[in-house]
Amino acid sequence: MFALRGVSFTYPGAVTPALGGVELSIRNGEWVALIGANGSGKSTLAKLFNALLIPTRGDCLVCGLKTDNEDNLWEIRRRVSMVFQNPDNQIVASVVEEDVAFGPENLGLPSSEIHERVFDCLCLVGLEEKRRAPTYALSGGQKQRLAIAGALAMQPRCLVLDEATAMLDPQGREDVLKILRDLHKRGMTLVQITHRLDEILDATRVVVLGKGKIAWAGDLAGLFAMRDCFNEWGLEMPPLVRFSRKLQERNLLPKACLPFVKELLENLCP
């Protein structure tokens, strides 16, 4: 899906690069969590995936298409949709269904297909009853679900979520994560950018960014085995990981036990 070869990016006027020599491949159907402290380059990397930013050095390929070729931009953005942190800044229309239709309208699709896509996407995010509602009347969680519906209406192969849950309450966060689980089951590639480790427990791979470079990459079990590095990466351990660590320190839990609810229950209440 994505192949980044020695990608560096420096913002205009900046001295230090936001990203430096990043090598990364993401396969179709993966759920990749990109984590890291503020300023580690997560959002910059996300914008490279959608060709909103073009690398200053190196190559970024999306489905084999180079993002620095202007002729490819349209196709790349059709295949990779983005959901940003603040839903208020990505909602264009004043009515729910009109906002979802914005992307398909840009693609020049016929009216019947736009109606179909809008209805399907609103059902997927559970907003079908709000289709005629004004967007300003939605809650924060509903607005973010609307933003996801707007992104999905493009029928992309991959969804990139740039801290899409950062401004939501716990219920809103859970609603969004539920949608992501559903999308992943349907085979969609997900790139989830966050600094909340309790949100990445469904990810198939984790990439840790630090100071514009890939500091670590691997699966969740491997990540939690690296918990001594969390401070260095500027990450906070989720409560479940802290809890399992305390149990392991008191020999109440085997060292090999992963800090997931299922594993903890199996070990603590066999």
Place this chain on the structure above:
Amino acid sequence: MKFLNHLTLGQYIPADSPVHRLDPRCKILSVVLLLAGIFMMKHPVAFIAWGIFLLFLSRFSRIPFRVVIQGARPVIILVLFTAGIHLFLTRGITLWEWGPLSVTKEGVGMAFRMGLRLSFLVLFAGFLTLTTSPMELSDGLESLFRPFQRFGFPAHEMAMMMTIALRFIPTLFDETDRILRAQLARGADLDHGGILRRMKAFIPVLVPLFVIVFQRAEDLAQAMEARCYRGGTGRSRMNPLRWKRTDTFAMAGTLVIVAIFVLMDLGA
């Protein structure tokens, strides 16, 4: 409670009414006709007729009259200012005098007429945005201005700009409200002193507001680009505009009503 609540300027109120179902082009042209008629009204009988029509329109479009009035609140100062200017600066038979200020008989009539004219203008124009979603409105405007595109008029860009402006009115009011509260919590005094002092006191509200507006504009532009927006070229519509028979009837009805009101005014 919000400081800036009850502001419905430019807000769309979804409802299932015959006015909501009309083609936006029909509504835009009808409003232009109505506004032209309002500009011509002079006689008190005409004012009453226009007022009754306003109430009828509110009922017909299923928008509570209270909501229509709320929409006009932000322009009350403008209405009072215009009426005040006419009240004090119109020459004629003096009724009251105090220093350089004088109120004339003609001034009272003029202030009354101008105040009501402006109020009716705002209230009738308000129906357009209350019953038409910004997206429909922009489609309507784009369609009406399309013939001017050949002379270089940016019809699509203007329509999209208006859609976004209307979409962000509630958001920016919320943002202003939040900044106002934050500054008041820090001890800002926005209500006391002369005009100059009050204007100065608003600088700490305006500066962060402008920063936020520019930040939002940047984010929105990126979000639109990410959704394949590249101007009007090649764009289709979820609900393409279709001029129906009801639109023709509505248009003709408006024309007849405006003509009757204008003739009634001239006759009176």
